[in-house]
Amino acid sequence: MEKPSTLLVHFDKGSAAMASEIKADLEGSDVAAKVDAMKRAVMLLLNGETLPQLFITVVRYVLPSEDHTVQKLLLLYLEIIDKRDAAGRVLPEMILICQNLRNNLQHPNEYIRGVTLRFLCRLSEPEVLEPLVPSILENLEHRHHFIRRHALSAISAIYRLPHGDQLIPDAPELVERALASEQDASARRNAFLMLCACAQERAVAYLLSNVDRVAEWPDLLQMAAVDLIRKVCRSPNRADKGRYIKIIISLLSSPSTAVVYECAGALVSLSSAPTAVRAAANTYCELLSSQSDNNVKLIILDRLNELRTSHRDVMVDVVMDVLRALTSPNLDVKRKVLDLVLDLLTPRNVEEVVLNLKKEVVKTQAGELEKGGEYRQMLVQAIHACAVEYSEVAGSVVHLLMDFLGDTNVAAAVDVVLFVREIIETNPKLRVSMIQRLIDTFYQIRASRVCSCALWILGEYSLSLSEVESALSTIKQCLGDLPFYTVSEEGEATDSAKPAQPVVNSVTVSSRRPVVLADGTYATQSAATEAISTASVAPGLLSSTLNLRSLILSGDFFLAAVIACTLTKLVLRLEEVQPSKVETNKVCTGALLIMTSILQLGQSSYLPQPIDNDSYDRIVLCVRLLCNTGDDVRKIWLQSCRQSFAKMLAEKQFRETEEMKAKAQVSHAQPDDLIDFYHLKSRRGMSQLELEDEVQDDLKAATGGFTKDADDANRLNRILQLTGFSDPVYAEAYVTVHHYDIVLDVTVINRTKETLQNMCLELATMGDLKLVDRPQNYTLAPASSKQIRANIKVSSTETGVIFGNIVYETSNVMERSVIVLNDIHIDIMDYISPATCADVTFRNMWAEFEWENKVAVNTVIQTEKEFLDHIIKSTNMKCLTPPSALDGECGFLAANLYAKSVFGEDALVNISIEKQFDGKLSGYIRIRSKTQGIALSLGDKITLKQKGGS
């Protein structure tokens, strides 16, 4: 076990030469200089210097000092010096400090006594402690609580040392007696904790004899009591569990929220009875609403989420209480609440939940909420999820939500329109009313993306004559009078538009600022395919009711193509439902006129940007179709579209159920799983039985107490040979990569017949690596071997290299000999692990991250899919693109990969490849990350591995 570190102080300008200055200052009589010198000494020690000669100076000149600060610094100094020699024996000179410590323990100043006692808690040398025990015990009865407090913790710490029970054999009795007469809360807590740790039965006896008073105990003590109960009840089938539960329940009404929170946690671990769990859940809910701190809310929600996985049936009852937390203004909290609630839906409570969500939606309309739009979007998504699962509730909310189609928050509006689209397909009963509503609200829609989706819905689901007719008229109305521009305007407009042209010219630099044209409309250049296009245009256009017209005039020809398609669809439908041929033809010509006008607009110089080919083709196709309809085409336009949409929905559903199934399966134990015996503790499988031990393990994990299970076979695979077999010194290392550090275990063997003196392993690093402490010098006898361990700190995910050499002296050669070692490469793959994130977050990060590394594909692999798999395998990333989207052969492929490093950094990869005519794959792999290191290292890795074939 490594030496524990107790304090860190930043210090960068230290050198061993300072040691003599320090010594001089310590020997002087100036207190301020002494304090300063002590500080410097402590910092030097922390910096890895050993300063062995300083100890005697300290003993001679610092120990007798009466200054309090000097004494306190002295204790820090004693805390960090090495008190044992290499063999683990206590250094003989340590005895020198005993007298001073004892004087301090009898010092008239109570604080000196206190801090000395506190220092003793960190001391683990029984040889030093032994002579101090009587003085420590005397302090138990000092009238100052500060001293008693620390005396109790010192006794506790000493008793817990190996063989500590021999130092103070009667410690439990003493502490118990002290506890009985103690008044100070903190001292009582320390005493009680000591009993809990060292003499549990006494602690239990004390607790049980004070059952009635527990509720009046100070909160510190109550916390300790809860902890004890949790510990005691860990042994299964305890008959007297009931008594403890009673105590816990009495503590649930404690005024301290921390205690209440702890109790709720203990209650769940004590019992899985529904009553207990319910009580815990209720407590959490109360805390959730009473605590205003976001941190607390989030963590309590985590706790509730844990409860949900283990006791869903109970949690279902508290859904409404959880929902109340939506009043918090914090979006993170709201999101977590919604997630939790969505997982707790049942047919019984869904109505109520949705009703509540609806109310929240209405509240967001009031508008004073900051980030109301984002919140509304979350709510819409939540309602969407409810409605998908329980379609009967859709009817009650869909109309309300449709009011938000014209929302200025485009993302929310898009969510609403997607929701509408899904509901109208899955819920045919609502179709009529929804179409009606959509036609009524259509003119409010401002965003191009929402418009196109709404148009699609109109085209697909307007079935009856009246619906088709009103849909057509609405679209026409929104387009306004034809033509879109007059010739006279043209000349004018081109002039005025010209100066604006440079701004909006390039497609990649998409300037979002609207350009005001001569006629008062806005011209905005935008790529129609982009997700958030025209988002910011919307507010500027609110004045105009002719939403479609203004969008088209702003150059959105994609939308124009959608309009053309919708019109075509509606006309085709009209032909089926309209008995009068004349009417149909009239409408048909009207539609054709619109389309041609659009084309004309697109080809004129009125707009800075001419129509793109794609949209042009589509509109022309629509025109042709209306002129010359056939049954085949009709079928494609009127049925296939809808079918493929239905198929998409079905697939989505299917994927979700698959995921659920997969999740459900994980928790089952395999027949050949290892059985964990409670008494035989193993780290490998933490089973249900051990869950109760979680708290303790948690602490151990946090302090890094677990040594990794070393898989011997694996270990041998990672051995690196550092020198050649015929070198005078043979060295090999195996590299263990922990989270934040790399441990090199180097075996060094002397292959010569001479003794190697001052043999030293010198290491240097490149990249974001840092050597923690220098390995010391050794003397190596002939043919003997030595294990040297070096720690290297890693601070970010980056490929690093460790160089090194071995330096030694022999008796007959005067110079030092040097052997250069092989480089050790640290692989980035050890640091990243596959992770998932939502599409939207991926896109956001993609847009936000600064570092991009673009790697051209160069591989022998022939098929796109195989190449993707190869990259996934070699980079240890997760493919975010669903498999269904990667199905089939089409000669090209695009996929997103994602991974997270142990330091929490994100790594994004996009692969776009195309199969060339000659069968080779070409394309690019783009890596983006927040820091340069990841992008570079991952790029190098991919360049190295992408070739494949081997």
Place this chain on the structure above:
Amino acid sequence: MVVLAASIISKSGKALVSRQFVDMSRIRIEGLLAAFPKLVGTGKQHTYVKTENVRYVYQPIEGLYLLLITNKQSNILEDLDTLRLLSKLVPEYSPSLDEEGVCKTAFKLIFAFDEAISLGNKENVTVQQVKQYCEMESHEEKAHKLMMQSKINETKDVMKKKASELDKMRMERGKLDKGGYSSISGPRVIEKAFNDMSITGTGFGSGSGLGGLSTDMDSFSSKPKGASNFSEGRPSAPATAPGKGLGMKLGKTQKTNQFLESLKAEGEVILEDVQPSSVQSRVSPLPPSDPITVTIEEKLNVLVKRDGGVNNFDVQGTLALQILNDADGFIQLQIEDQDVPGLSFKTHPNINKDLFNSQQVVGAKDPNRPFPSGQNETPLVKWRIQGMDESSLPLSVNCWPSVSGSETYVNIEYEAAEMFDLHNVVISIPLPALRDAPSVRQIDGEWKYDSRNSVLEWSIILIDQSNRSGSMEFVVPPADPSTFFPISIGFSASSTFSDLKVTGIRPLKDGNPPKYSQRARLVTANYQVV
């Protein structure tokens, strides 16, 4: 439940100060701290980060992060409380909240962190308390130092007294030799005696083991440094005293007596376990609001033998005057006293002796000189009562240790005289060094065992008509009966032996007689059963 570490790091991840409260390796804590800045998201409205193994709870302070590393099961409510406390402490100890400032005050911060979190557990403390803990201002230490000082002074006094006695003896011998010729003035004689003293030095001090001081003397004389102080301090002694001659000396002893008394008062506080603040108020009563205050105080020096009989029974009284305003200084006091046998008065040299002896009026010799004013009390008259017998003792204590088997039973009883109502009586019985408190079988009043000094303190808050006598019995492991002696007794009473009173104050100049208040009390200076 546990805070692993409290740290301050810069936004770039440089660990400036970190205090770990559980054992963890250096590489681990450095790794945790280095990883933190990368985990902090911007624009989040919560201030904790969860990782696989630990939870960070943090708070940005200007360009720095103050953070707690806890385990994941840790109680967030407690941790936030702790963090809040620390965030208030940091600016207290580090005035400039940047890297440099924090580095400079790193150790102060570590000390403060230690007070706020004890070994990972939260402490219920406030910022004020932490500050108090870190300042380490200890009343007791001061008291201890003062006590040491007073012991030194006292020994000095004893030395002086001895010196003058010796001198007197020599002078008398000289008188005999030279046939009554003597015109040497007092102070010079004393001066000469001092010179003698400095030659014989410590031999005197340690040789004259005086009563209750004997133990102190030991510790005192064992320290060579103290001894050198002792001889160095001598010449400065006259400088500190305001007057000259005998009055000066008395004034000085009074000062030390007062101090000892206040110490005793504290000892009594220890018994009753009262807040130190209330002690203060009792020891030094509120400054008088009356323009003139007369304090009459008698001190008892009693040495009673355990088998009966009085070794020494001596009452020393002082009448002191405190005048707040200069204008009230021109007054005369009319006093009245009981005629007690053995009572002898001494007046301040500036007091008109004739007036005092004839009319019992205390007035200045020079009518144009007012009595000194200010916050200090000016002693005007001193008196001594000597030669009283055992029957006049206000309180007598009997102690009967008896060994039976493996235990010693100690019976103690007290009997108080009818004359006085005694307040805050403390009877301190020395015990053999014990590990545990003695078992008290029966007691009238309260007891407390002071294990440090191995003293059993029996305290009775008030002895009046209802309890003129009382007893106590306790059991200790077998011990020699002499170990229970000397028993020292402390008390105070509101009436005095001499029953001296100020019956009136007359202004020397025109005007109404000024308002005055008078306080009389009897206290024990040294009251022992040996």
